[in-house]
Amino acid sequence: NSKVIQTPRYLVKGQGQKAKMRCIPEKGHPVVFWYQQNKNNEFKFLINFQNQEVLQQIDMTEKRFSAECPSNSPCSLEIQSSEAGDSALYLCASSFRQNSDYTFGSGTRLLVI
């Protein structure tokens, strides 16, 4: 019963297709994170926001991923051109402050075929 809501739970895309997933953070949490968890349980930080502003992001996110957290709308993470290596569980998390513990959603499992 996660308070962070992620949709869809599963996403299947062909290589080169766009893949978009959404996240509604826990109420009152202005800080949002996206992580990628691969089949080897390796977590990769992708990007984080405070309100609508990007705090940090990795190079991969800058080049092939786009993410936003508009006010009064779900946050989103979109892969512009999916690759097989993007197949993973994408986790959204939110927190009250930058240094607070965060709450994860159940994730969107992306399969790129």
Add this chain to the structure above:
Amino acid sequence: QQQVRQSPQSLTVWEGETAILNCSYEDSTFNYFPWYQQFPGEGPALLISISSVSDKKEDGRFTIFFNKREKKLSLHITDSQPGDSATYFCAARFYGGSGNKLIFGTGTLLSVKP
């Protein structure tokens, strides 16, 4: 290099036994260490955490032991229950830095047999 390592990769204990999960890190600037529990099909959930000013943190059946000098932690689960069967992740960060990014280990898969 920012790395967090966990061992063993998998662990099986009998119901009622104590499970011991290990974690080590390299970056001496890390000063906050949360442990997450993840069940299949779910996201990780915060279980218990410790800051580097403490050497022990207890919450019910879950205890973290922290050795700052050796850069090692361990999570002890006493009186293990089948419902504790999950993957446990040790994570680390510099508490007080901007961004609050966590560095995760690759987890220990715990199986508790009834």
